[in-house]
Amino acid sequence: MKERQLLQNWLAALEAEFSAPLPSGGILVVRSSAGVGKTAFLVQLAIGAMARDEKVLHINIGEAIDKVDLWYKELFKNISTSQKLGNIDRLWETIARNRLIMTFKPDTFSFTRLWERIRDVAVSGTFEPQIIIIDGFKATDIENMDSDLQKAKSNARANHTRIWLSINSDEKNLIKNTDNDDNKNYEVVIQLRQDGNRVLVIPQKGFSKDTCLSLDPVTMLLE
Amino acid sequence: MKNEILNLRNIGISAHIDSGKTTLTERILFYTKRIHAIHEVKGKDGFGATMDSMELERERGITIASAATYCEWKGCEINIIDTPGHVDFTIEVERSLRVLDGAILVLCSVAGVQSQSITVDSQMKRYNIPSLAFVNKCDRNGANPLNVVKQLREKLGHNAVAAQLPIGLEGDFQGVIDLIRMKALFFDGTNGENVREEEIPSALLPQAQERREELLDAAAMFSDELTEAILLGANIPHDILIAALRKGVLARKLTPVFMGSAYRNKGIQPLLDAVIDLLPDPADIINTALDLDNDGASVTLESNPDIPLVAFAFKLEDGNYGQLTYIRVYQGRISRGDTVINTRSSRKIRIGRLVRMHANQMEDVESLSAGYIGALFGVDCSSGDTFTAPAINLTMSSMFVPKPVISLAIRPKDNKAQVNMSKALGRFLKEDPTFRSFVDEETKETIIEGMGELHLDIYVERMRREYGAEITTSPPQVSYRETILQRAEFNYTHKKQTGGAGQFARIAGYIEPIDEAELIFENAIVGGAIPTQFIPACEKGFQSCLVKSPRLGFPVTGIKVVINDGAAHSVDSSDIAFQAAARGAFAEAFGKAKPIIQEPIMKVAIETPTEFQGAVMGMLNQRRSIILGAHDEGVMCLVEAESPLSEMFGFTTALRSATQGKAQFTMEFGSYKQVPSSIAEKIAEEVNKKKK
Numbered sequence: 001m002k003e004r005q006l007l008q009n010w011l012a013a014l015e016a017e018f019s020a021p022l023p024s025g026g027i028l029v030v031r032s033s034a035g036v037g038k039t040a041f042l043v044q045l046a047i048g049a050m051a052r053d054e055k056v057l058h059i060n061i062g063e064a065i066d067k068v069d070l071w072y073k074e075l076f077k078n079i080s081t082s083q084k085l086g087n088i089d090r091l092w093e094t095i096a097r098n099r100l101i102m103t104f105k106p107d108t109f110s111f112t113r114l115w116e117r118i119r120d121v122a123v124s125g126t127f128e129p130q131i132i133i134i135d136g137f138k139a140t141d142i143e144n145m146d147s148d149l150q151k152a153k154s155n156a157r158a159n160h161t162r163i164w165l166s167i168n169s170d171e172k173n174l175i176k177n178t179d180n181d182d183n184k185n186y187e188v189v190i191q192l193r194q195d196g197n198r199v200l201v202i203p204q205k206g207f208s209k210d211t212c213l214s215l216d217p218v219t220m221l222l223e
Numbered sequence: 224m225k226n227e228i229l230n231l232r233n234i235g236i237s238a239h240i241d242s243g244k245t246t247l248t249e250r251i252l253f254y255t256k257r258i259h260a261i262h263e264v265k266g267k268d269g270f271g272a273t274m275d276s277m278e279l280e281r282e283r284g285i286t287i288a289s290a291a292t293y294c295e296w297k298g299c300e301i302n303i304i305d306t307p308g309h310v311d312f313t314i315e316v317e318r319s320l321r322v323l324d325g326a327i328l329v330l331c332s333v334a335g336v337q338s339q340s341i342t343v344d345s346q347m348k349r350y351n352i353p354s355l356a357f358v359n360k361c362d363r364n365g366a367n368p369l370n371v372v373k374q375l376r377e378k379l380g381h382n383a384v385a386a387q388l389p390i391g392l393e394g395d396f397q398g399v400i401d402l403i404r405m406k407a408l409f410f411d412g413t414n415g416e417n418v419r420e421e422e423i424p425s426a427l428l429p430q431a432q433e434r435r436e437e438l439l440d441a442a443a444m445f446s447d448e449l450t451e452a453i454l455l456g457a458n459i460p461h462d463i464l465i466a467a468l469r470k471g472v473l474a475r476k477l478t479p480v481f482m483g484s485a486y487r488n489k490g491i492q493p494l495l496d497a498v499i500d501l502l503p504d505p506a507d508i509i510n511t512a513l514d515l516d517n518d519g520a521s522v523t524l525e526s527n528p529d530i531p532l533v534a535f536a537f538k539l540e541d542g543n544y545g546q547l548t549y550i551r552v553y554q555g556r557i558s559r560g561d562t563v564i565n566t567r568s569s570r571k572i573r574i575g576r577l578v579r580m581h582a583n584q585m586e587d588v589e590s591l592s593a594g595y596i597g598a599l600f601g602v603d604c605s606s607g608d609t610f611t612a613p614a615i616n617l618t619m620s621s622m623f624v625p626k627p628v629i630s631l632a633i634r635p636k637d638n639k640a641q642v643n644m645s646k647a648l649g650r651f652l653k654e655d656p657t658f659r660s661f662v663d664e665e666t667k668e669t670i671i672e673g674m675g676e677l678h679l680d681i682y683v684e685r686m687r688r689e690y691g692a693e694i695t696t697s698p699p700q701v702s703y704r705e706t707i708l709q710r711a712e713f714n715y716t717h718k719k720q721t722g723g724a725g726q727f728a729r730i731a732g733y734i735e736p737i738d739e740a741e742l743i744f745e746n747a748i749v750g751g752a753i754p755t756q757f758i759p760a761c762e763k764g765f766q767s768c769l770v771k772s773p774r775l776g777f778p779v780t781g782i783k784v785v786i787n788d789g790a791a792h793s794v795d796s797s798d799i800a801f802q803a804a805a806r807g808a809f810a811e812a813f814g815k816a817k818p819i820i821q822e823p824i825m826k827v828a829i830e831t832p833t834e835f836q837g838a839v840m841g842m843l844n845q846r847r848s849i850i851l852g853a854h855d856e857g858v859m860c861l862v863e864a865e866s867p868l869s870e871m872f873g874f875t876t877a878l879r880s881a882t883q884g885k886a887q888f889t890m891e892f893g894s895y896k897q898v899p900s901s902i903a904e905k906i907a908e909e910v911n912k913k914k915k
Contacts, residue, residue, distance in 0.1 A: 065852040065863050101852025124837025
């Protein structure tokens with residue numbers, strides 16, 4: 001379906017820049033300070049994945065389901081407008097079933113708990129994700145979770161799943177080189193940085209060359 | 224009838240389905256010599272339990288209506304209301320707890336805290352009802368009453384503490400250890416009527432001592448005297464321990480747990496002792512009313528029979544001889560021959576017959592004083608009304624009435640059935656605020672709404688049995704809509720010129736889809752192609768098309784109509800002609816505008832233990848739902864989805880089965896969305912069949 005192709009543009013554009021496709025068990029990380037656009041960035045990529053019938057499990061720590069759902073609806077609307085898509089309600093319904101949102105309270109989230117929930121849902125045949133988005137980590141939290149991350153990668157590998165993480169970092173911690181230990185667990189690292197009106201998408205690891213991407217400040221779509 | 228409030232207890236017995244409430248009540252009535260023979264719940268002996276007086280209750284072995292009775296135990300009068308366990312009959316629990324002072328929460332020693340246990344516990348919280356817990360069925364395989372104590376703490380947040388320990392369990396269940404008096408109790412005689420007290424068996428003594436320590440620690444939080452006695456290592460006087468426990472119970476900060484098996488006649492008499500020792504009398508409870516002469520200011524009522532009356536009507540029953548109104552007297556005294564005021568309707572009522580109830584039997588009394596429950600005969604009022612002496616103008620807050628969750632379309636077989644059905648509906652609507660009925664404006668069907676499939680099923684059965692109304696039921700028709708997906712032009716001429724006054728009107732323009740309204744009409748006529756005086760007629764004509772689409776007859780929505788050309792005749796044009804032209808234009812364009820059917824989509828939220836999350840999602844997937852997600856809440860999770868209303872019939876029952884009754888769901892209207900093409904075809908087929 002032509003519309004579905006158009007929805008995949010942003011994801012296809014970004015993946016084209018990777019030095020290698022993200023493997024099963026691989027982690028793509030988006031870092032920025034709060035409010036810059038990590039969720040918007042990941043959601044438009046997720047919409048692309050949903051449009052090519054990949055199952056996306058969007059985990060959010062701290063928000064309610066309807067807030068996360070709203071991100072998807074807003075970005076989908078923006079994509080549809082920019083691509084001049086018609087009958088978008090029907091289109092959304094056909095791809096919405098490829099996404100499941102799971103939200104956790106910050107004090108009860110753990111990778112162990114997460115994998116238990118994923119297993120419960122997978123065992124019932126309801127939803128087996130190919131992509132897991134984990135949105136809402138703080139840098140201090142994730143950096144203390146080295147062994148948990150290793151287990152997560154190993155579980156993801158076994159289930160043929162890729163992981164996309166968003167990490168909230170202070171400004172001063174954002175400027176790191178690609179060989180830094182903090183990125184050792186990740187295959188692809190992207191930084192988002194506010195630059196005047198624009199949001200720069202700065203590749204830090206896993207890209208074949210320097211890429212010049214940014215987010216449109218109004219639609220939050222990749223350009 | 225004793226008029227000493229301190230020796231009066233008004234209690235309810237509440238629990239999940241099949242925990243043994245009615246069996247327990249039957250034993251209570253037997254041991255208090257209110258009845259002289261025990262009859263079991265599901266009428267195997269041809270009788271059925273005393274409190275299940277409705278034929279349907281005896282047949283199905285379920286309590287449908289709450290039933291009130293009273294008895295005496297060791298000088299104390301106890302009013303008991305036995306309530307249903309099914310969530311469908313939740314209104315009976317609401318109205319009972321509204322007027323009771325204390326409650327016994329019955330739990331199964333095998334299943335423990337179940338979904339309706341959670342619901343009745345919330346209801347008890349709502350009305351601040353102090354409670355004891357009774358872990359029943361200790362004779363069953365898998366009985367684990369101490370685990371139930373733990374569940375009371377973990378799942379219901381009670382400060383639960385065992386007041387007894389079982390002596391043996393399952394087939395070996397013999398009696399209980401009373402941790403308050405540190406004695407073993409056995410129940411001898413054919414019906415367990417003789418309580419034998421012994422020393423605690425040595426094998427159970429260490430555990431008994433350990434549990435008693437826990438009981439004392441829990442009670443000590445409410446008594447300095449007890450704390451001192453414990454610290455001094457002295458013997459704990461029985462009355463000090465009881466006083467401390469009672470204080471904790473009345474404050475709703477302590478839940479002593481008792482144990483037994485009602486079916487095996489064990490553990491009931493000590494429970495009755497606990498009702499007297501630990502549950503409140505009417506004077507212990509602060510009841511308030513609103514003073515309507517003082518801007519609704521709150522007034523504390525006094526349990527004094529000599530001051531002006533305040534009574535609350537909490538249940539109506541319409542019988543062959545008129546309406547029976549159950550009341551609780553909170554202040555003053557109501558006597559035969561008195562004149563009282565219904566503060567809601569401001570009507571004066573003369574009290575004729577005054578009765579006390581024992582299940583479905585009435586006993587005439589001269590008066591009812593503060594603290595007592597009884598019934599008025601032949602008084603026209605509503606559930607939730609307040610009766611006062613003429614000198615005052617107070618009203619009591621009503622009970623909480625939950626909203627219906629399920630509906631059903633009902634159809635009488637013939638005219639006679641229609642008349643009887645209407646009578647039945649009139650009665651049921653008056654008695655049960657959670658039961659609703661209306662005629663659907665669009666489909667003209669009579670729809671009944673209630674708390675669950677069982678709730679409605681019972682009313683349908685009662686219509687048949689009690690009113691001889693033969694009715695058929697079917698799922699209510701879903702209110703579909705039609706709209707369009709694209710712009711389409713029209714250019715329609717309405718002409719009728721067959722001699723005499725004719726009709727002529729031509730309208731041209733287009734229709735296109737919109738989101739924001741049902742219909743937007745825009746006049747883009749230039750040059751007077753259609754005279755101004757006929758424009759409102761054009762709009763009226765288009766408006767009338769929204770009621771029923773020209774295609775499938777469903778209401779139409781989301782259309783913008785723009786008229787930009789037309790023609791009129793100096794003689795034959797009229798409002799009627801332009802209305803007809805508008806209708807024709809709409810029909811012409813509608814079919815070309817890619818019309819679609821839309822269905823109501825509901826926002827569904829299901830709270831379920833996480834172990835059933837997968838099953839719940841699977842069920843939703845089977846019902847064409849879009850699952851938005853799941854919110855992790857520890858042992859429970861909240862699943863949110865958007866589900867077509869047409870797929871949700873029977874969901875309540877299916878959900879209960881799939882989750883052992885542990886999940887609950889709410890559903891509210893979300894939006895209208897396009898139906899899938901396969902469903903649209905089926906709908907079109909059905910519509911065409913009906914037309915033929």
